[in-house]
Each structure stands twice: as structure tokens, then as C-alpha cells.
Amino acid sequence: MAEVIQVTDLVQGYGKNIVISDINLSVSSGEILGLIGPSGSGKTTLINSIMGMLKPKKGSVTVLGTTMPNRKILARIGFMAQADALYETLTARENLTFFGQMQGMDTKDLPEQIDYATNVVSLNEDLDKHVGDYSGGMKRRLSLAIALVANPDILILDEPTVGIDPELRQQIWQELHRLSQKGKTILLTTHVMDDAEESDSLLMIRNGIAIAQGRPEQLIKEFGVNNIEEVFVKAGRDQDAHTSND
């Protein structure tokens, strides 16, 4: 499987402030990678670096064989931000249309793709409502639909399941697995350990440093624990032990 996202020895920060350091990761085509870490650990900074919003301070980021930052590659990435960045005075359909066009979609493909994307998140009933009247969960779903609408090769989802009820969460995961089988590459961040277990592989970040990396069942075995949550806690303690030894 070809490497779709390749991050090598990445150091990233804002100004003099270093947020993440020595991150290595590779995601191959059709893989789902989960980024786990507490808030403030540097997940969003890593995502911003992969999207090319930030230039790496050190190291390199390659997406689809192209060194980031690269504007054109963004057309092949479907992005869902942590905050619901939606135009509240517009309807869901207008939001989808606008972002679809920004993504560079053909106008004639739009109706079909909007139909598909809203089906995945069960929003087709409310497509012509103003987003201002949406509930928090609905906005989250619309954000996900926007990420899906342009049929991108890569999906980068920042906390996609926050505020989404369990039934819909399952439905979304079904769709993500289906997409990955079709060769789409998915990178998502999460707090939710259930999400972590659904991923093909995991990268745990704490204080800007990768503390564990691998397939979920492999990690559980390696750390000799029962579930992913315990892997994270144990890996975190190991990290603290190392730093206090230094």
C-alpha cells in the first residue's frame, strides 16, 4: 500500500513556542489512523501541519507524494475542523454548495454529492433549514458532510464524533470503514476510546510527543493491559518516568 501521508521528524510550533516535536507517522492508502491525546497535546497542530496550514519548523510532511505546504493538494483533502465553521445565515445546502465549489467541484456533480453526504449524516430532511437553527449535533454532522461532499481521497477529521449520538456514531463509522475499503485514507483525532478501537492504527500524543504508536490490539498486548484507555494511561506514566529521570 502506498504511503499517502508521511510525516518525518516533524517539529512544529508558533513563534518560539514548540508545540510538537519528533513526530513520525505514515498513513497508507485505505488506512484509518486515530490520533489520541488530551487537549493541548498538539493534535490540532499536527493536523494543521499535515494540511499545510503551517510550514514545518523542522522535518517534513508529504501528502500524496507532494511536500506540504501545497495549496493544490488541499482539493483532495476533505477537512472537518474542530470548531463548526459554518455560515449560519445560509442553509445547509448553501453551505455544502459553497464549500463544494471552494473545493473545486464541478457544479453538475454537486446535487448528487450533496445528497450522498447528507445521507451519511442523516441531514437530508433539514437540508434547506438555516444553519443558525441547527442544534450542536446537527452542526457537527453538517461539518462532516462538508468534508465528504467533494469525494476526497483523504479525510482529515478533527474530533468528528463529539456531540453525535451513539446510533449516528455507528452509522458514521460504517461509512468511514466503507470509504477506507474503497481506498480512502482517513486521519482523525479523538478523545473517545471507542473511536480509537475502530481505527486501524493509533498514534498517541502527550505534551507534543508521540508516546505510543501501532495497531490497537498490538498496543494492548505490548503494554499488557486490557483496553486502549489503559494503554494511554500507562504510556503516559512511562513518559513522566522518563522525563523525571532526565
Add this chain to the structure above:
Amino acid sequence: MRTLAMIKRVLQEMLRDKRTLAMMFIAPLLILTLVYFLFQSNNNQTADLAVRHVDSTLVKAVNNDNVKIHHVSSDDSAKQLIRDHDYAAVMTQKGDKLTLTLQNSNQTKSSIIKKSLQAGQVKLKNQATIATLKTQKEAIGKLQQQLTTLTKQAGMQTDAQADMSNQKNNAAKNYSVSTHYIYGDKDTTFFDAFLPIMMGFVVFFFVFLISGIALLRERTTGTLKRLLATPVKRGEIITGYLSGYGIFALVQTLLIVLYSMYVFDIQILGSIWNVLLINVLMAAVALTMGLFISTFAASEFQMMQFIPIVAIPQVFFSGIIPVDQMAGWLQAIGHLMPLYYGANAMSDVVTKGFNITQIWPNILILLLFAAVFLVLNLNAVRRYREV
């Protein structure tokens, strides 16, 4: 394509927001209407009066502290003289006929000239009356003398009659004055000259505020960041904003111009296309400036705080107070204000009928302002995405 989608979105958002729409279109008219009724200003100004072949006695009588007399002898038309030297008026005499041509773009100056001329004529008449009385007194004295002599020696020819006829020379010339106006007519008020300035300012102010807040909202809700996660070019975002709000600015300008023309009966001497051009440029400067300033604001409230710093001082240098009579350092500040150039060009077109070849320096500077802020904006967006 993306730019078009941007424009469409800006328009959609704007049309949904009825209150902002109302503010953009109705508030300027409200302000102008208020100003129309409120503004009757009078201050101490000096008016430049050019005189040609006018009796020196009259010139002397007309002269006062508020009038500066310039003697001209060239054969240029009065209109030409006013245009070249920025005289408030030109007065020419032919026989007993006076022709007064008023520039009339500053109505205070026009009224100074008219009042001074009236006062001058009255003064001359009074002087003549005094002189006449004096002559008559002398003549009567002579007559009395002659009468006493006549009683002594009758049948003498008197020269008193001749003296009486001399009165004619002393009597005031009855000047007939015909007045011409280069801009407007005798009903033109201060408002007419104030309007072009107001027009420029209103467009500037509202476009500045609304576009600034719109981009700020885009920043605070995260949509700008989200937008930059698509392959859109930074230039496309700014162009989309410029064109979208440019359309509103154009509609706003048209509304203000038509309202002024048909409700206030304002005369526009120059081409209406130049008026629109200047306003659109003003809107472009306001837009790029608003977008840029919004980078420094973290909230709508902070954006409002820029109004007293950025928008209000512009008014002072827009020509409501004549900039060329300010202290040197104040003038220097004035020259940093986009509205100074915009209002200048606008006044020139509306009240003096200047064409594009005469206002191009102002146009050029406005373009320069817009270009500078455009580049600054492109760099400000770089903060969110480095390519």
C-alpha cells in the same frame, strides 16, 4: 469560479441579514436628510474676489476684511479665471453694467461677496449723497450771495445753475449687477457643497464597518480557517470580498446620488460616471482598509473601537474644514487620509464640473491606498495558511 462562489456567498449572507442591509441603505439617507435640515453654518472666511475694469471707487468700497481683492486684466473668461485661480468670484464692469460670476461651491464665500458688493454700493451712494448735499449747500450759499448782490445790481447771470448741474458728476453711478453662478444658483445652500463630502464619507464609513465586521465574523467563527483548508487562493478570497461588497457599495452610492438629485434637488456639474467611479474607489479603499483593520480586532466590539481612530478623523480632513487653511503639520496628517482625496475629487466633480483629466491625481492616490491595503490583506491572511 471560486471568486464567483465567494461573491455569491457574500451576497446571500448580506441579503439574509435584513438589518445590516437596512443600515447600509437607509441609514446614509437618514443621515443626509438630517444634515440637510441641520446644516446652516457660517464662519469667518476670506473670499477671493477678482476685479477687472471696475471703477476704483467701487473696488475700494467693496473691500473689507473678509474680501481679498485681486486685480486682473487678462481677457480670459470669468469661468476660466475661477478655474485657474480658485477665485470665489470675478467681477467685470462694462459701462454701468457689472457682471458678477460666483464660483458658488462654497456658499459662505458667495454670500460674503454678495453682501460686500451690496454694502459697497450703499457706501458709494451714501458718499454721493453727502457730496451732493455739500454741493447743494455751496450752491445755495452762492445763490444767497447772488441774491443779495442782485438786490444791489439786477440782471446778472449767475453760475449757480452750472454748479447745480455738477451734481450729476457727484451722484452715485447706478450700477446694474447681473450675477452668474458657476455652480448651482441663488438657492444653493451650504448643504449642496457639503453633500459630495458627505456622500464620500457615508460610503466609506458603512463599507468600512460592514466589511470589517464581516471578515471578523469569518475569523471568529472559524470559517476563514475552514475556507483556507480548501485550495482557494488568498487572492480569490479578497477579490470575492471586494466584488461582493463592491456591488453593495455601488448600489448604496447610486441610491445616495439619486436621492440627493431628486429629493434634495442637488445639481451635479460633472459627469455622474465620475461620481460613481470615485465612490467605488472610496468603497474599495474602505473595504481593503476595513478588512485589514479587522485583523487587529478580536471581536465586533473591538472593531467598533476603531471607528473613532480610523473613521472619524477622516471627516475633519475631508474638506468640511478647509484643509489648505490648516497648520502645516495638520495638513500633513490630512494628506494621509483617503477621504481627503476622495472628498476633494468628489467636490471637484460635483461643484466644479471637473472631468477625469482634472481629478486623476486624486484617483491615482485612492488606487494606491487600495493597492497597499490589498497587499497588506494578502499578507494578513498568510497568518492562517502559509501558502
